[in-house]
Amino acid sequence: MTTPKPRVALFVTCLVDFFRPTVGFSAVxxxxxxxxxVSVPADQTCCxxxxxxxxxxxxxxxxxxxxxxxxxxxxxxxxxxGSCAGMIKMHYPDLFSGEPGWRLRAEAxxxxxxxxxxxxxxxxxxxxxxxxxxxxxxxxxxxxxxxxLGVKQQPRRLLSAVDGLAVKxxxxxxxxxxxxxxxxxxxxxxxxxxxxxxxxxxxxxxxxLLLAGDLGCLLNIAGKxxxxxxxxxxxxxxxxLAGMASGPAIxxxxx
Amino acid sequence: MSGGLSPLSFPKNARAALANPPLLxxxxxxxxxxxxxxxxxxxxxxxxxxxxxxxxxIKAHTLKHLDLYLEAFERKVLEAGGVxxxxxxxxxxxxxxxxxxxxxGARRVTKGKSMITEEVGLNAFLQANGITPVETDLGEYIxxxxxxxxxxxxxxxxxxxxxxxxxxxxxxxxxxxxKRNLDEPTSLLAEARGVLRERFLSADVGITGANFLVAETxxxxxxxxxxxxxxxxxxxxxxxxxxxIEKVVPTLEDVATIMRLLARSATGQEMSxxxxxxxxPRRAGDPDGPEAFHVVLLDNGRSAMLGNEFEDMLRxxxxxxxxxxxxxxxxxxxxxxxxxxxxxxxxVLTPSLQGLDASAHLANASTLCGxxxxxxxxxxxxxxxxxxxxxxxxERHLTPRKxxxxxxxxxxxxxxxxxxxxxxxxxxxxxARLAGRDGALRQVPLAGGWTRWRDLPAPExxxxxxxxxxxxxx
Numbered sequence: 211m212t213t214p215k216p217r218v219a220l221f222v223t224c225l226v227d228f229f230r231p232t233v234g235f236s237a238v239x240x241x242x243x244x245x246x247x248v249s250v251p252a253d254q255t256c257c258x259x260x261x262x263x264x265x266x267x268x269x270x271x272x273x274x275x276x277x278x279x280x281x282x283x284x285x286x287x288x289x290x291x292g293s294c295a296g297m298i299k300m301h302y303p304d305l306f307s308g309e310p311g312w313r314l315r316a317e318a319x320x321x322x323x324x325x326x327x328x329x330x331x332x333x334x335x336x337x338x339x340x341x342x343x344x345x346x347x348x349x350x351x352x353x354x355x356x357x358x359l360g361v362k363q364q365p366r367r368l369l370s371a372v373d374g375l376a377v378k379x380x381x382x383x384x385x386x387x388x389x390x391x392x393x394x395x396x397x398x399x400x401x402x403x404x405x406x407x408x409x410x411x412x413x414x415x416x417x418x419l420l421l422a423g424d425l426g427c428l429l430n431i432a433g434k435x436x437x438x439x440x441x442x443x444x445x446x447x448x449x450x451l452a453g454m455a456s457g458p459a460i461x462x463x464x465x
Numbered sequence: 466m467s468g469g470l471s472p473l474s475f476p477k478n479a480r481a482a483l484a485n486p487p488l489l490x491x492x493x494x495x496x497x498x499x500x501x502x503x504x505x506x507x508x509x510x511x512x513x514x515x516x517x518x519x520x521x522x523i524k525a526h527t528l529k530h531l532d533l534y535l536e537a538f539e540r541k542v543l544e545a546g547g548v549x550x551x552x553x554x555x556x557x558x559x560x561x562x563x564x565x566x567x568x569x570g571a572r573r574v575t576k577g578k579s580m581i582t583e584e585v586g587l588n589a590f591l592q593a594n595g596i597t598p599v600e601t602d603l604g605e606y607i608x609x610x611x612x613x614x615x616x617x618x619x620x621x622x623x624x625x626x627x628x629x630x631x632x633x634x635x636x637x638x639x640x641x642x643x644k645r646n647l648d649e650p651t652s653l654l655a656e657a658r659g660v661l662r663e664r665f666l667s668a669d670v671g672i673t674g675a676n677f678l679v680a681e682t683x684x685x686x687x688x689x690x691x692x693x694x695x696x697x698x699x700x701x702x703x704x705x706x707x708x709x710i711e712k713v714v715p716t717l718e719d720v721a722t723i724m725r726l727l728a729r730s731a732t733g734q735e736m737s738x739x740x741x742x743x744x745x746p747r748r749a750g751d752p753d754g755p756e757a758f759h760v761v762l763l764d765n766g767r768s769a770m771l772g773n774e775f776e777d778m779l780r781x782x783x784x785x786x787x788x789x790x791x792x793x794x795x796x797x798x799x800x801x802x803x804x805x806x807x808x809x810x811x812x813v814l815t816p817s818l819q820g821l822d823a824s825a826h827l828a829n830a831s832t833l834c835g836x837x838x839x840x841x842x843x844x845x846x847x848x849x850x851x852x853x854x855x856x857x858x859x860e861r862h863l864t865p866r867k868x869x870x871x872x873x874x875x876x877x878x879x880x881x882x883x884x885x886x887x888x889x890x891x892x893x894x895x896x897a898r899l900a901g902r903d904g905a906l907r908q909v910p911l912a913g914g915w916t917r918w919r920d921l922p923a924p925e926x927x928x929x930x931x932x933x934x935x936x937x938x939x
Contacts, residue, residue: 231925272880273879402918
């Protein structure tokens with residue numbers, strides 16, 4: 211008798227769904243290569259973080275209830291974003307204080323929710339199938355993944371196994387890129403000043419590839435690099451790890 | 466109010482700051498001095514994180530029994546021959562201090578660096594009542610000459626360059642040789658010391674803040690790097706300490722623990738150069754010290770924070786680490802916040818002190834990157850508290866209507882997956898078409914805040930969910 215395979219669900223995130231499906235497919239490939247069957251619940255939308263960070267607790271809660279209902283039946287929930295994973299892991303339980311039933315469900319979901327690279331390294335502990343990338347990358351630590359979930363060495367460990375890839379650290383990779391969700395349009399001039407510093411740090415490495423684990427940061431940094439006329443490619447780390455980085459990079463001209 | 470600016474005009478203040486190259490050049494130094502200094506100091510102390518836990522626990526315990534420790538502190542001050550005054554708010558504190566100054570016929574008072582006197586607006590109040598306050602901390606002295614307020618809680622003049630200071634000194638110290646060399650920071654320091662020495666000697670009252678109040682001894686403690694605090698409190702006949710109530714800790718041992726965190730977090734020093742304990746007025750046989758010792762204990766909204774979601778903020782020891790590591794502060798400096806206390810700690814504290822209506826923008830002007838919390842020696846969950854203020858704004862309908870509308874639309878769509886799918890499919894397709902082969906958009910309707918500064922990478926085309934369904938997957 212064999213034990214049934216754990217059931218893994220992918221929470222795609224609204225940004226990946228909308229801007230960069232390749233990241234979702236890369237995540238699926240990494241999980242399937244590790245031997246899992248991956249489900250993508252069709253009715254998923256947004257984790258509720260924009261509402262939560264804007265003070266709209268009721269709105270955040272309405273979306274959290276949906277996510278809990280859609281995903282609680284799985285053994286693992288994997289997310290290619292430290293920001294959305296942080297929302298579910300660190301903040302969902304707080305949305306239901308005073309309601310033990312919901313809170314238990316939120317805590318149960320939080321316990322089995324993982325940021326993608328953290329899941330691959332900390333939970334599975336298996337190396338992905340070897341990928342190849344010729345060049346030098348630099349890695350931006352996105353804030354929520356780093357400071358809420360402790361995602362720091364995991365992506366670097368995975369990247370160290372990529373053939374041909376050298377990783378060159380930028381000055382202060384842990385500095386915020388200035389995205390901050392709605393912050394980047396509410397206080398756009400300040401956001402711009404912050405991303406200007408980040409982009410200068412990226413360029414100073416001489417790397418030809420900028421990687422990170424969160425699409426919000428990646429859109430922001432790619433948008434700024436592009437505006438400055440830089441040719442540095444910007445990709446989600448999953449694309450490189452899954453060997454699915456052959457298409458145009460984020461914001462790059464289509465062939 | 467700070468530099469005449471208000472938190473209500475934060476976006477305008479920030480814009481002006483971003484268009485001020487000397488300011489940007491000055492605050493860029495924070496990285497090499499304060500940030501790198503802290504990193505080196507904390508890396509050299511293996512038990513730093515354990516000390517943070519201990520510091521947090523000391524403060525949390527004290528706050529749970531604040532009345533007890535304040536009364537114990539008062540008893541000890543009285544035993545040592547000092548006087549304790551209780552001030553409910555800023556007006557109270559100013560009135561009490563003016564009363565003491567009048568009683569001793571004071572005309573000139575010297576001041577040690579103190580954010581709490583900034584909070585109550587003491588300088589302007591004394592001046593309006595015919596008493597001249599003289600700031601003796603170099604940074605405070607500089608901004609007093611410039612008619613400004615501190616832009617940082619531990620480095621009040623961090624926004625000023627040395628060339629600007631030299632120009633200010635030439636303007637104000639008009640009796641000195643106009644041809645003197647003021648190119649080096651050391652010559653500026655020497656000049657300020659010379660000018661201040663005479664003022665120390667002629668002051669009638671010295672006013673300082675306190676980094677700690679010690680319940681077991683009735684001592685007040687200040688830390689400085691210039692020794693100006695000592696001259697301020699030892700030379701005049703009257704010493705007044707203005708301190709807020711959360712500065713109290715139970716024992717000298719507790720001071721020692723938190724002191725190991727304070728300077729390392731603030732400047733990267735192991736200790737500040739001077740640490741001074743004041744316990745009562747001069748006793749018979751003391752070589753020096755004031756004849757009268759007053760402690761004014763200020764509440765000003767703090768007791769109302771006890772027991773609510775902002776109580777943790779009262780653990781703050783004013784090291785400034787959150788400010789130094791804040792990407793927003795580092796972009797615009799402190800004056801733009803328009804509040805006495807800038808940066809993350811200021812944005813959490815200010816609404817408690819002056820109300821949410823007068824603090825608009827402060828809680829929102831943060832990316833919630835969390836670096837402030839990660840460096841806070843007292844482990845104050847600053848991002849969480851900024852979010853609490855955002856929740857209160859939302860509950861009270863202070864959130865801008867446009868943002869509320871956007872959130873309502875998003876909630877409407879995101880709770881209706883079919884409609885959401887249709888809308889995102891259309892929008893992704895439309896944006897991809899608009900971008901064409903370019904892959905990024907230079908202008909997008911309704912997204913001016915984004916595209917003014919950066920391109921918007923175009924969606925790949927189909928959404929993940931449609932592509933997934935096309936492959937017959939579930």
